[in-house]
Amino acid sequence: MEVTRCMISFILTSLLLFFIAHLSLAPSTARNDRSYRNLAARDGLPSAVFAEIRPKFAYFISGSKGDLRRIQRTLLSLYHPSNFYLLHLDREASAAERFQLSEFVAGVEIFARADNVRIVGKPNLVTYRGPTMLANTLHGMSMLLRVRSWDWFINLSASDYPLITQD
Template sequence: MKRTRIHSLNLFCFDRKWLIPFLFISTISLFLLLITIPTQDKSNSTSLPQSKSSVLITNSGAGTHRLGLPELPRFAYLLSGTGGDAPTLKRLLQAVYHPRNSYLLHLDLEASDSDRLELAKYVRSETVIEEFKNVMVVGKANLVTNKGPTMMACTLHAVAILLKQAKWDWFINLSASDYPLVPQDDLLHIFSYLPRDLNFVEHTSDIGWKEYQRARPIIIDPVLYHPKKSGVFWAKEKRSMPASFKLFMGIG
């Protein structure tokens, strides 16, 4: 019985002798383990997304974006009006404005110079618009007749200006009487999944009955001859169909 106690005491003393070095080594090992594990996880987590995000996904010509998301498009807007439409045109601009887009505001010659000046001052006073500088106001206005060739000429002139100023994917023509039903964020999101070469103007060379209603009649736009706006009128004579090119009918 006595020898057993001595033996037990010697074992206890032996364990206690190595207890402090053992705890020290264990603490150092645990510390090194805690340092090593986050480093390995961080390197693994970094390399994995890089290998995935470095691949650019193409969405049928709709642009590319990291992580497989399509690139947001850009729109070019022509917002046009006439005399007294300056307040309405400002409201329309507020409704369709987005920093990614480009805008051209046009008040025809029936509007006063003060209306155009008011519109230009409004554009410069808006902090966001002034920051992105993506809104222009036509200073030298055109006289435009609805349904006449001057309307088409004004639209083509606006497209030429917008093409020089910025890069965009689709052109939208709105008048002061229009108002959008879809927010710009939703519109950009929807169009981001569409091919950039998609045209929303239906066109065909088979014009059918419109040959006699649209192509052969001679339409005269009075503002081509004098600076007073009035409606177009049709001449009694009919023109012959062109032989060197084809006419196409478009529906927006």
């Protein structure tokens, strides 16, 4: 009798947990339609009003010697005209790499039109096991705060790559 009661209790608890998990993970139309444009259209908001409430991100993308192509890849994959980007190649990177990075930024037309991609002019010395990494991040944040207003700060390295887009 006691074993039967325990089994029934176990089965009912398992079913309850299964249904709770299943309902919370069930796909909904709202989850598949989360972009700002789709939400604005669905709610009947004018696009100008909705653009004002879109969050603005400030990205600080940093790299070292040999990271030029990875910084370019990360920037191109993340880029959105309403955000702001600050790129940093540390002191280990050569002057030629810094020049190539500035040529790349100057050569992309949308970056020039939006005027939202900058490069740290005086590179910091960054040791990846010490306080200089934190100091570099705080320096980047202070530079971004002086230039534009933003809602969220995201610190990335050149090896980071986004899995989803902002929209």
